[in-house]
Amino acid sequence: MPVQKGKEVILLKKLIRKYGHVWMLSYAFIYIPWFTRLQENINKPYHVMHTALDDMIPFEEIFIVPYLMWFLYVAATLAFFFFRNRDDYYRLCTFLFTGMTISLLVCSLFPNGTDFRPAIDPDKNIFCYLVSRLWSIDPCINVFPSIHVYNSVGVHIAVCHSEELKKHPMIVRASGILMVLICLATMFLKQHSVIDVVGALLMASVIYPIAYAPEAEKKKKYETSF
Structure with missing residues (x-):
């Protein structure tokens, strides 16, 4: 029994050593309650974000x-x-x-x-139905700055910086295209x-x-040292 317990402790230590960085995801316990609370302010006054370009x-x-x-x-990118x-x-x-x-x-x-x-007709097609479902759970508040856009840019930057993914240019290009489409989607869906x-x-x-920048500076020093 003590031997088995010792093996379990060793395994646990290995898992912590290997996946201890999971602690970063605990940020969800800050973000989700905060965001949810903000979404409850739908009936309170707010500044309207609207330009003439939006109407075009x-x-x-x-x-x-x-x-x-x-x-x-x-x-998927975070998991990768x-x-x-x-x-x-x-x-x-x-x-x-x-x-x-x-x-x-x-x-x-x-x-x-x-x-x-x-106003949209959810019965028009599957896309209108999905939009209507989105709008039913996502009120038109807390839009500035757009997290959809910001996170898409951040993910693509990470993909571009990855030495492993640079070996797969099609993945990098696909990421760039998807990033642009997501940014456009926020405006064409009238979400932002x-x-x-x-x-x-x-x-x-x-x-x-x-x-x-710290990563780039470190790489620059390493390259100039040879």
Whole structure:
């Protein structure tokens, strides 16, 4: 019995050593309750994010496909780096979670939302049905800056920085195409204003050096040492 218990302890230590970086995902226990609380403010006053450019962008229900693919895109990339490269995983988590926290702070201090969702017929086709389902659970508030856009950019940056994935250019290109489609989807589905998208891109440009500059600096020093 003591021998069996000793083996179990050794196995547990190995698992912790190998997968201890799972602690980063505990951020969900901060993000989900905070975001859920903000989503309950639908009946409270908020600043409307709306520009003339938004009115020029037509509603296209087909974009629900890349919009929903965002969930798999982010989850699959996190899982890939979790199991294959701990450093890339930490950098991606740092990038995503920093921006997501800033977005929650912005929405808490500056309540915001949109006012241009069109009336749609959920029986028209499967895409309209999916959009109607999305809108039924996702009110048009807490939109600036767009987390959909920010996280898509962050995931693609991680893919581009991966030494392993660089060996598979088709994957990198596919990631870039999906990132662009997701960003467009937020506007063509009337989920976000152009302002929300621009805000997310600006935030990504600010957070990028924080998450990835140390890596680039380390690589530069290593290359110049030879």
